[in-house]
Amino acid sequence: MDTFGAMIVIEVPIILVLIRQRNLDRRRLQQFVASSLSGGETGRAAVFRLASRIFDLPDVPDDPIWASRLFKAFGASPGAVIEAGACCSGKTRLLILSLAEIGMRAYQITFYHREGYAQHCLAEVCVDDARLLLDPTYGVYLTDGDGHGVSLQDLRRGVQPVHMPFTTRADWGYPRDSYYHFDYAATKTANWTRSVLRRVAYSILHGASRGAVDNMMIPAWLEWPQNLGLLACMALLSLVAFATACAAY
Secondary structure, eight states: OOHHHHHHHHHHHHHHHHHHHHHHHHHHHHHHHHHHTTTOOOHHHHHHHHHHHHHTSOBOSSOOOOSOGGGGGGOOOHHHHHHHOBOHHHHHHHHHHHHHHTTOOEEEEEEEETTSSEEEEEEEEEETTEEEEEETTTTEEEEOSSSOBOOHHHHHTTOOOEEEESSSOTTOSOOSSGGGOEEEEEEESSOOOSSHHHHHHHHHHHHHHTTGGGGOOOOGGGGOHHHHHHHHHHHHHHHHHHHHHHHHO
């Protein structure tokens, strides 16, 4: 058996596991959304209701494992977050995918610390023909002080947001310590400081795109970790197929 054939034998079971797990996750997500919106909420009310349900999930220091540790690098699955809770990345992902189920667009954005590194993620939601920044981990949404929602672009232009609760719980809001000293004008749509590889990639992409990479919105289908796993499998198979063809030539 050649290398490509061996890769097929190894990857096909992994691909089948990813597809099955995604289908199971999707059903669990649909149940979560249906139970959250049992009152028939729409628009901003639906966003706040879903965010409130996610805010009530346990906060854990790291996103939960789903299916196998083999897939940890792809982040938490929505079903795992519903069952076990998550940190900011997992809760934000659950909100984005929940909103996608009712036809609403949302994207992950990243707050950067005043010292220059990525610190916290939340979501920008397209609702009622406007953009709204909302944090399902801390129970807040951001306004301009007059009750109007602010967007990623508003923050990057220098608007200083006012935090407002979307929950009736008393413990909403960011703790008063230096961890939450955000530089709102440095907000981007991704965490580019987690590793050396990301920092190098950002330097290249920022120059090549003339800064447009800071506003690049990731579509909801890429928030499914199973889809990321499938893309990784396809990329690896393509690479091995190319290498095998070159060797044969």
